[in-house]
Amino acid sequence: MPPQGDVFLAIRDPTRRAILDLLLRGPRNAGNIAAQFPRLTQPGVSRHLKVLRDSGLVLVTTKAQQRVYTLQPKRLHELEEWIRKYAYDQIDRLERLADLVDERPKPKRVTA
Numbered sequence: 001m002p003p004q005g006d007v008f009l010a011i012r013d014p015t016r017r018a019i020l021d022l023l024l025r026g027p028r029n030a031g032n033i034a035a036q037f038p039r040l041t042q043p044g045v046s047r048h049l050k051v052l053r054d055s056g057l058v059l060v061t062t063k064a065q066q067r068v069y070t071l072q073p074k075r076l077h078e079l080e081e082w083i084r085k086y087a088y089d090q091i092d093r094l095e096r097l098a099d100l101v102d103e104r105p106k107p108k109r110v111t112a
Helices: 007-011 014-024 030-035 042-054 073-103
Strands: 058-063 066-071
Touching (some): 007 014, 014 066, 030 066, 042 058
């Protein structure tokens, strides 16, 4: 099995993210994917699909003369785990800030 490419490099391009969004709804053949991007040539879409395939984000199977692309959940879960580290760190920081604000002495209200 060849080494897998950089997932972050693969998802930085908006067209590749849009392809992943399409595949989230289910497997699609290359022609169907290309039809969703009328401004791109077939070779252009093929290059995007190759990057996604090389990164391990999609799997390709051949059915008759068609290449069918499917999301690869394993690589998506790896990406999610990496993002989750940072999300939990931010949540922890916000919770500590909330604790500090809750412990702060409350100013007395002046009534007239």
